[in-house]
Amino acid sequence: MDHRGAGLRASAEIRNVGVVKNEVLIRTGAVASATASDGRTRDRVAQLLLERGSATAAELGACLGLSPAAIRKHLDAMLAESLVEAREVRNSGPRGRGRPAKTFVLTAAARESFPHFYDGIATAALRWIAQQHGPEGVTAFASAQVVALEERCRAALEEAGDDPMARAEALAEALTAEGYAANASTIATGGQLCQHHCPVAHVAAEFPQLCDAETEVISRLIGTHVQRLATIAHGDGVCTTHIPGIPRPTSPPPPKNGMKTATLRTNK
Template sequence: MSIENDTSTRKVLLTLMKTKGSLSVNEMAKELGITEMAIRRHLNTLERDGLIEAKLIRQAMGRPMHLYSLTLLADDLFPKNYHQLTLELLGELETEENFNPVGQLFEGRKQKLLQKYSGRMEGKSLAGRVAELAEIQNNNGYMAKWETAEEGHYVFTEYNCPIAQVAKQYNEACHCELSLFQNLLGAEVERTECLTKGGNKCTYHIKA
């Protein structure tokens, strides 16, 4: 296997753990269609570089099993846009005079995003709007996907949050994102899992 293929496989493994959470060697081998020996070789390199960590899980039957997951160092490899967010927040500080700083900063940002993207939703069905939202969020580094749960019901998932560190400190960020989705989609949106609250992803259930 060439160096380029080695690097590519490690990137795929990192993305797999980002989207699926903790995985065993066997699960990774099945996902990638390569041998467990090859998987272990890549994991050794990733662990040496501090990008993954292993946890020994004892099972009711059989031998203990190692589950591998990303470290905080690996999380920094995925898209972040702190620079863009900082500029947006500073812009709000310059234009607002009387405000509750954090709440109004994020509310102002939400309104600007709503104005920016509302036109892209016009004339589309709910499924079309959800698909459009996924494209918007992917362009902003959120690693988003969506699927139909049942007729008129959709599940929208984000595997990365570029502003996670800010959102952990300021809940207003999450509240405003939820409100933005509701306004853009014109639908009921419920967040059932959140990265900033210990989840592996942000999950939203959407219905007309």
């Protein structure tokens, strides 16, 4: 094995692990530094596109003090990750030689990565409703918000039958498709539906009417009384809904004294 490329010039250095470690650390550090630098540059590119709406590689390079070729490297990576879209620049004048200029815009997915203030606006809106119409107004609003969710989930439960546990399992799948990361299981006291994600947790922490409206939807869809035991909005790790009255699957009791049971037959 040739170690000359790693800077080992004497046989005594072959056993010097520190030399190898230092070489690896230097290279690893260089890669990490380059990766961090690339990430920061892409963040700056994304911020510029957000502020400007669209820009060419040359325009972005001029703003960031980089060459268009360096900017295109980052744009190509962002294109591969579906963070930007490329569009041809509309030019009313005569078209010159070479490839047509392209302008770049952020995709909807990229825009979602920027900070949003939906929770703050929703909380402020509910506070206004509470001030104007009292707690009953917030309850009415919360009930209206889950109507569309209930309709979509009800359609997913059409083939679940009347068994509450079968409906709970189908509902868990439907809620997972809605982003709730849900699952249903049978426990000693009945059944339970767990939701590992809550899209409105920050708002529901102040307005539990949102949780109450969702619990009512779960009860109507499963077809039986349910009870909320825990919610993410109140600091629990999972939103847990208890479904009482579901019999726990049981296995037949073992034969006495370890004897196998036999079926008696009668001669006709």
